[in-house]
Amino acid sequence: MRLALVGTGILALVSALFAAPEGVTAEELEWRHAISVIEPPKYAKDFPHFSYVNPDAPKGGDLNLSASGTFDSFNPVLDKGELAAGLAPRLSLVTETLLKPSMDEVDAVYGLLAEAVAFPDDYSFVKFRLRPEAKWADGVPVTPEDVVFSFDKFKELNPLYTNYYRHVLKAEKTGEREITFTFDEKNNRELPVIIGELDIVPKHWWEAKGADGKPRDIAKTTLEPIMGSGPYRIAAFSPGARIRYELRDDYWGKDLNVNIGYDNFRSQTYTYFADLDVEFEAFRSGTVDFWAENSAMRWARAYDFPAVADGRVKREVLDNEYKTSGILMGFIPNMRRDKFKDIRVRKALNYAFDFEDLNRTVFFGQYQRIDSYFYGSELASKGLPDGKELEILQSLKDDVPPEVFSTGYSNPVGGDSAKLRENLRKAIGLLKEAGYELRNGRMVLASTGVPLSFEILLNGPTIEKVALPFADNLRKIGVEVSVRTVDASQYTNRVRSFDYDMIYLGWAQSLNPGNEQSEYWGSKSVDVPGSRNYAGISNPAIDKLVDEIAFVKDRKTLVATVKALDRLLLTGNYVVPSYTMRSSRIAYWDKFGRPEPLPAYGIGFPQIWWAKGAAQ
Numbered sequence: 001m002r003l004a005l006v007g008t009g010i011l012a013l014v015s016a017l018f019a020a021p022e023g024v025t026a027e028e029l030e031w032r033h034a035i036s037v038i039e040p041p042k043y044a045k046d047f048p049h050f051s052y053v054n055p056d057a058p059k060g061g062d063l064n065l066s067a068s069g070t071f072d073s074f075n076p077v078l079d080k081g082e083l084a085a086g087l088a089p090r091l092s093l094v095t096e097t098l099l100k101p102s103m104d105e106v107d108a109v110y111g112l113l114a115e116a117v118a119f120p121d122d123y124s125f126v127k128f129r130l131r132p133e134a135k136w137a138d139g140v141p142v143t144p145e146d147v148v149f150s151f152d153k154f155k156e157l158n159p160l161y162t163n164y165y166r167h168v169l170k171a172e173k174t175g176e177r178e179i180t181f182t183f184d185e186k187n188n189r190e191l192p193v194i195i196g197e198l199d200i201v202p203k204h205w206w207e208a209k210g211a212d213g214k215p216r217d218i219a220k221t222t223l224e225p226i227m228g229s230g231p232y233r234i235a236a237f238s239p240g241a242r243i244r245y246e247l248r249d250d251y252w253g254k255d256l257n258v259n260i261g262y263d264n265f266r267s268q269t270y271t272y273f274a275d276l277d278v279e280f281e282a283f284r285s286g287t288v289d290f291w292a293e294n295s296a297m298r299w300a301r302a303y304d305f306p307a308v309a310d311g312r313v314k315r316e317v318l319d320n321e322y323k324t325s326g327i328l329m330g331f332i333p334n335m336r337r338d339k340f341k342d343i344r345v346r347k348a349l350n351y352a353f354d355f356e357d358l359n360r361t362v363f364f365g366q367y368q369r370i371d372s373y374f375y376g377s378e379l380a381s382k383g384l385p386d387g388k389e390l391e392i393l394q395s396l397k398d399d400v401p402p403e404v405f406s407t408g409y410s411n412p413v414g415g416d417s418a419k420l421r422e423n424l425r426k427a428i429g430l431l432k433e434a435g436y437e438l439r440n441g442r443m444v445l446a447s448t449g450v451p452l453s454f455e456i457l458l459n460g461p462t463i464e465k466v467a468l469p470f471a472d473n474l475r476k477i478g479v480e481v482s483v484r485t486v487d488a489s490q491y492t493n494r495v496r497s498f499d500y501d502m503i504y505l506g507w508a509q510s511l512n513p514g515n516e517q518s519e520y521w522g523s524k525s526v527d528v529p530g531s532r533n534y535a536g537i538s539n540p541a542i543d544k545l546v547d548e549i550a551f552v553k554d555r556k557t558l559v560a561t562v563k564a565l566d567r568l569l570l571t572g573n574y575v576v577p578s579y580t581m582r583s584s585r586i587a588y589w590d591k592f593g594r595p596e597p598l599p600a601y602g603i604g605f606p607q608i609w610w611a612k613g614a615a616q
Contacts, residue, residue, distance in 0.1 A: 029118035036108040037189050037512045052104050052599035053261025053608050061611020063265040066279050066288045067272050069488030070240040073221035079158045079530045081221040082489055084243050085270040089199040093245050094228035098128055099196030100258045103599035106324050107512050109196050110258050119192050126192040130177040135252040136202045137227050144173035149203035153218055159530035163519040188550045190514035202227055231263040244269040264610035293585035296363040315587045322582045324601045326374030329506035331576040335536035336498055344434040346573040351427035352473040353576050356415030362465055367579035369411055373569045374509050376582050381563040383408045388560035399541035401571055409570040424477050443478035453480035454501035459491035463504045496530045505534055513562055517546045535574040542568050
């Protein structure tokens, strides 16, 4: 977040008065080098560097990584096409945000493009002051006009940001290096932080002509290498197959305290693979340097090659990244389809998912069953509601199912044929209550004779080993289920347009939920293409809790409110929860150095790792 410095004397006073909404002058605001929603920032204003980095890390070496599928765009603003690896907003090698997160704090962010941030006690607006030294790769300074342009375009062209920033009325230049974002509500402590997450793109570059002599159009995908202010540039690429980034010697922020010890590789190259097994073989052969494992079977059986035995390939299980998050993953029925509108149908589906059998036969006992939308965090509901959580739910009593107060959520338990038979009997009972019956081995709607059937849409083969047994169990009770795996582009387009019966996806949750909850479960996001309300949830009680979460003023109330939300989501049976492992399984060739210990809340790869043998 950046706040503009103004002139001196009368000019400064006039500018400050003009810049402050609702009559609040800039002199009355506290300019901060860092902000946080939960705990005060750990690092003082002039800290030399984050304590978890190696400030003397050498710069050099080439990092070779892999990606699945393909890419057809370098435009990070759009929710269209397949964005190339390395360009995702907030994680981009080329563009930068106003503020930068710390890896050893839960939610603290520090000045990157912005040197300071300020807001009033009621959080009705936020100001950022840009660093005078911040420059684009062509040497042009980063300006308030760039920030306003970026905000306007992200909000206009990307449905995710349209919803995420729905409470931000406008962004405007209010000083030489100052931008003010005005909100349509007060006391939402999260808004200054999420504005700081905004990636900034160069207005002058996007509004100029491209290499082909034609005007650029930020509303369209492009494979022209974009320009940014970040530490890397796109150096070479083969469309859909490979992209190489090179470290910029002229990067403006390389000596900034928040960047010391970061961005140590001379180049980073992503090679794309259409087949995951081929991609893994590229890692085994040494073509790819690092592998994040997502298959329990592969982790258990596929690392018996010589490089592991002799130590040239290292394997680790690390829990750092999961200490500040909760998660829900599972099979999500699309309630925009009539067949899934009845809660009894959705609940029946869960009885056909035999996690215990999968964990024994496929996952080598490595996973736990998920029973919360905030699984693994203090925000997960347990047992029956009490205390503040109970008070909150009682205030919504007219819109809350009675079982919320009497029955704690639990998943069906399988693991053997007897338990599965009993679970399937319960599923049949629920479907019967919903108006279905078995006719000649098929589950049909009694009133019409229409079979209950649906397709599970997947974006790769990894989940097939989970989806196929699930589908087989449903077929045992007459439900016709097909599993279809499509390429990444088709999957992305179908999910964005809600063109599916059921998908396998999920939501990662921070310890400080906020505005994003509306996009996940809010009624207003049901019909917004590209929103992450994959299930199509529209529930007045959930809407009320989502609105309250953004305004709570203390941690105790936030935790209670989120637990109440979790309980309502679970009771709605909007997802068939699957499984998780609260650790990262990583493997890598022994060619890297890294800080010890790693930061508390991240593994820091590749941001703070470096190449062994690189010159200082």
